[in-house]
Amino acid sequence: MATLKRTTVYIYLAGVPVPAGIMTSRVDGRYTSSEFIYGNRYIQRDDAVPVDPVSLPLPLPGRSVVYRTSPDFAVFNGIRDAGPDKWGRYLLDKKYPTAGLDEFDYIVSSGSDRVGALGFGASPTSGVGVWDGHAFVPVDDRIPELAQLQRAVDHADDSEDQDFRLLLEYGPSLGGARPKGTVLWDGELYLAKFSLSSDAWDVCGAEYATMKLAAACGMNVPQVIITEVLGKSVYLIRRFDRDGVSRVPFHSALTMTGSHESDYGRHSYKDIVSAISKYSPTPAEDRLELYRRMVFNIFCSNTDDHLRNHGFLYASNGQWQLSPLYDVLPFPQNTNSWSLALQIGEEGRAATVSNALSAAAGFGLRQQEAVAVVEQIHEVTNGWRDIYAECGQSQLDIDKIAGCFHVGG
Template identity: 40%
Template sequence: MMTQKKVVVFIYLPGETLAVPAGIFTHESDAGIGSFAYGRRYLERKNALPVDPAALPLGAMPREVATNKGLYGAFRDAAPDYWGRLVIAAERRVPPEVLSEMDFLLDGNATRVGNLDFRATIDDPEPALEPPHFNRLEEVMDAAFKIETGEQVAHHLMRLLRQGTSVGGARPKCTVQWRDALWIAKFPARNDSVNIPRIEYAAMTLAGKCGINVPTMYLQSIGGKDVLLVRRFDRVRHKDGWVRKGFLSALSIMQWDEADRLSWNYGAIADTMRRHTSVNDIKELFRRMVFNILVRNTDDHPRNYGFLFDDSGLKLSPAYDIVPSLSQPGVATEFFLAMSVGKRGREASLENALSHAIRFGLSGEESRVVVEKLVEKVGGWRDHFASVGCSDSEIRALDPSFARCMDSI
């Protein structure tokens, strides 16, 4: 007998701080199949938005989904990430493996990314937004460390740490309130061999210098440790609370399965973007791909690219989670990105990036100019990393990661 569960999908419409029910999601966990049907009253709204612009256009008949364990892309994006799942499991004092996708979907909270919410019934109340304030970060960071080491965490600290987010992968983090905005606080991890928060800050601000759209960021010292604060780009302060923007990862806009890595392809994303976003967004995607090659960011999987949407349409979100991968000196300089780059597949080379530039709306000459400018900017990475406080030993450790800056095109 199949285990079937139904949940009500709520959406925060543009300019509104209270969610309205949009429809019913039915999930069969044993079969890994889901289906969604819009409510009639929701479809009658003049300001109705699709809950998933790629998979569930308004008015569509119920449509099954079998990818990603039976979750539509926007629903999976709104579910807790790996770190969030660890926190939820720790709070329940069970291994994460015993919890179902629907358990995690319903156990999300008001800080989940995007404009969706999932509730057991239509009468369930609005989830409370209770992120810790900046001045409590030290005790929250201590709680995160205890979760990593398998120690028990006090209930009041667990509640604060639960205000996580669904974007950001496996590293410890928490949403915090500071300066009348919401921020993702990214902590050091227990097994870090280098100062990852500072290195990520250096890489992200270098991306900003290269003309890549990045969110507002600050690096703060909390309890003698660096914490990276990244402003949430899916939330806008409103007199009555927080207005939410819809969010869709590149994995979701492409309707790819997380396990089907052979499908992941930058050019294919660019092709799809032509139907939804501006030409400038597509050219920005090309810059980000080349930047990843130059800084050896090999964690560039399609969930690390996002799109924001509201009643004005879909646009590429600011960049996030750009961190150079460490490489051993003396080891072969060839490496691969997470997605296919050009004619040579995932090979991370400038020549390969240029081979499919036309798919990004760039001529051969235009793409070479873009690459040359990026090489020039990223070539000064040592001075930039030193200027934001990276140590000499960290810069030496990162040196092999920037080998592509020496390539000729």
């Protein structure tokens, strides 16, 4: 039997949560669907930002439009972006072990560190809260200490552990599979990623070194730091969806392309290029940046380059800019050929230079420009061992991931 659930969707504008509209979900298992309607006051604001620029464009002032999810979409992509993925869902399942959480519950039950600028509450006058299974309660804005978070991760299988219980109350909501949380570092907000006892190599250190390698290739990389907590590596990346205390609207490329996660394997870099051309204030620069990232992913075997691992930040006047780089990590390969998550060019998802060059025109690049990008990134990634060593990676860990760098490695 279907159940109706409703929430007011807030968006932070200039640091203040503003009610944007109301989402109603008809929860019915795989047949779940949702509706959304903007508030009249919100769409009259000069600074109004769409909750989802593709599925929920701002209607003209004075018009009341009821948006409905497309078939097979439980909620709108732009709202789903504000919810947790594997790690956050694991925590919520631990927190509410008998609740049988659905997509709506995961989104509205998450903590205050969710990505982007959305929030959720009981009504347009209630303010932002967190759903506790019965009602919206005040948001816990505490920022845990790094050591506390690492201890909680270490005891993630023990629901009675004190640090883990505090983590459950804090309720991190950021996406991705690995344990993470927001921390303060030198007065700035950073996303911290933690090591797992099951890691076969220093995964946190490898991600840090890979981001440094990407920066050396000339890509837009945010500030990254590697540190050690309780004898384990912790990787820190500055939150580019925060400007001081203000939240910056962010959406994944999955949202900006209007795609469905079930179409994994059909998604392409061309889809992201189309979104850039439509929404970016600097489309030529963003297309070149994306091409660099695609070539880099080929050289370092980052095969987890799906649409959620590319994003857009709100610029102004309805425009969205390609976000800085994130979630880039080599994946060891056992063969001499491999594929990326996204379609590249004439050879489909094949991670080859020839495939990248075949896609150049779609990025607005002349062939000689694409060749120059490939050669420059090849030259830099060819020295990956030196950069990884400079970043503190042990010789043993470098040898373990050597298979990631088949081309020029």
